[in-house]
Amino acid sequence: MNAISDALVITKRQLQQLVRVPEVLIFSTIQPVMFVLLFRYVFGGLGAGIPGGYVQLLMPGIFVQTVTFTLAATAQGLAQDMEKGLIDRFRSLPIARSAVVFGRTLGDGLLNIVVLVVMGVAGYAVGWRPTSGPLHIFAGFLMLLLFGYALSWAGVFGGLFSKDARVVGNISFLFTFPLTFLSNAFAQTTTMPKPLQYFAEWNPVSTMVAATRQLFGFHNTFGATANSYPSQHPVTTSLFYMVLIMAIFVPLSVRRYKNRQ
Numbered sequence: 248m249n250a251i252s253d254a255l256v257i258t259k260r261q262l263q264q265l266v267r268v269p270e271v272l273i274f275s276t277i278q279p280v281m282f283v284l285l286f287r288y289v290f291g292g293l294g295a296g297i298p299g300g301y302v303q304l305l306m307p308g309i310f311v312q313t314v315t316f317t318l319a320a321t322a323q324g325l326a327q328d329m330e331k332g333l334i335d336r337f338r339s340l341p342i343a344r345s346a347v348v349f350g351r352t353l354g355d356g357l358l359n360i361v362v363l364v365v366m367g368v369a370g371y372a373v374g375w376r377p378t379s380g381p382l383h384i385f386a387g388f389l390m391l392l393l394f395g396y397a398l399s400w401a402g403v404f405g406g407l408f409s410k411d412a413r414v415v416g417n418i419s420f421l422f423t424f425p426l427t428f429l430s431n432a433f434a435q436t437t438t439m440p441k442p443l444q445y446f447a448e449w450n451p452v453s454t455m456v457a458a459t460r461q462l463f464g465f466h467n468t469f470g471a472t473a474n475s476y477p478s479q480h481p482v483t484t485s486l487f488y489m490v491l492i493m494a495i496f497v498p499l500s501v502r503r504y505k506n507r508q
Contacts, residue, residue: 250343257337257350262357275320275358276365279313283366286433287373306375307387307459308432310366311452314359314395315427319419321355321402326412345501348403356396363388378464387462390485394455397489400496407503426452437470444471448478451488457481 265272286305328334337347367388377384402419409415429446430436430453436444447453448469457467458481469478477484 250346250349253342253346254349254353256342257346258353258357261350261354265358272358272361276362279309279362279366280369282309282312283369283373290433300374302370302374303376303465304435304460305433306366306370307463307465308430308456309370310363310391310459311394311456312427312432313362313366314391315398315423315452317355317359317395318398318402318405319416319423321351321399322406322419323412323416324355325351325403325406326409326415329406330412344505348400348500348504352396352399352403355399355402356392359392359395363391379462383462383464387459390455390458390462390482393489394485397492400493400500403500404496404503407500426450430456431467432456435468435470437468439470441471448472448475451485451492453477454481454484454488458485 283306286309287302290301290305325334334347338344377387379387405419406415409418429443430450431447432452436447436453439447449472454477457469457478460467461481467478467481469475472478
């Protein structure tokens with residue numbers, strides 16, 4: 248119970264930063280909205296023949312891309328705390344060692360709630376209309392939050408390896424950009440060369456995009472792996488990926504933080 252209360256204190260610190268430095272919240276929401284507007288109107292012609300238009304294909308991809316970037320944000324934020332010496336101060340306090348990393352991931356996960364709400368409003372304004380029921384829509388957003396939370400643990404592990412936030416940020420984006428753009432987030436994988444289709448459709452980002460599209464009431468189109476398990480069961484596969492990511496990175500991150508000099 249002490250570890251939980253300590254983690255909640257760290258989470259409170261994360262949320263107070265949004266009040267004291269509102270620019271963090273502003274820029275965290277402006278960038279996703281810019282992606283919505285740019286892709287909606289610049290690449291809108293790609294939606295020829297898609298029921299409801301390209302925006303129905305686009306929005307789940309933008310949602311998943313945004314929560315995927317939680318990995319980079321968590322890694323960079325933790326590295327910045329180490330640069331400022333805050334991690335050393337936390338380690339000198341009589342609090343649970345795991346509280347700092349759990350509080351960091353929970354705080355970044357709560358920030359995603361605000362970002363997704365703003366993006367949902369922006370998407371609705373440009374024509375996005377989920378056709379499933381309220382429970383399915385709620386389940387879609389809940390899965391997005393869980394996916395971002397799972398990836399934040401990978402960000403914690405990466406952020407603990409360097410005190411230079413710039414290096415951590417650059418390395419994190421080297422992983423997140425290929426995952427998001429070599430996926431079905433912005434275009435159907437049927438237009439890709441067949442070798443890339445196999446990578447794209449087994450990509451955790453792709454299965455997550457397919458899962459949210461299914462929950463929001465949009466029909467998925469798959470290419471070379473149309474009969475594979477991820478294509479037929481994207482929701483189950485996405486949940487498996489989340490559990491796997493956390494099973495790997497939660498113990499590694501806690502151990503790395505305890506041993507960090």
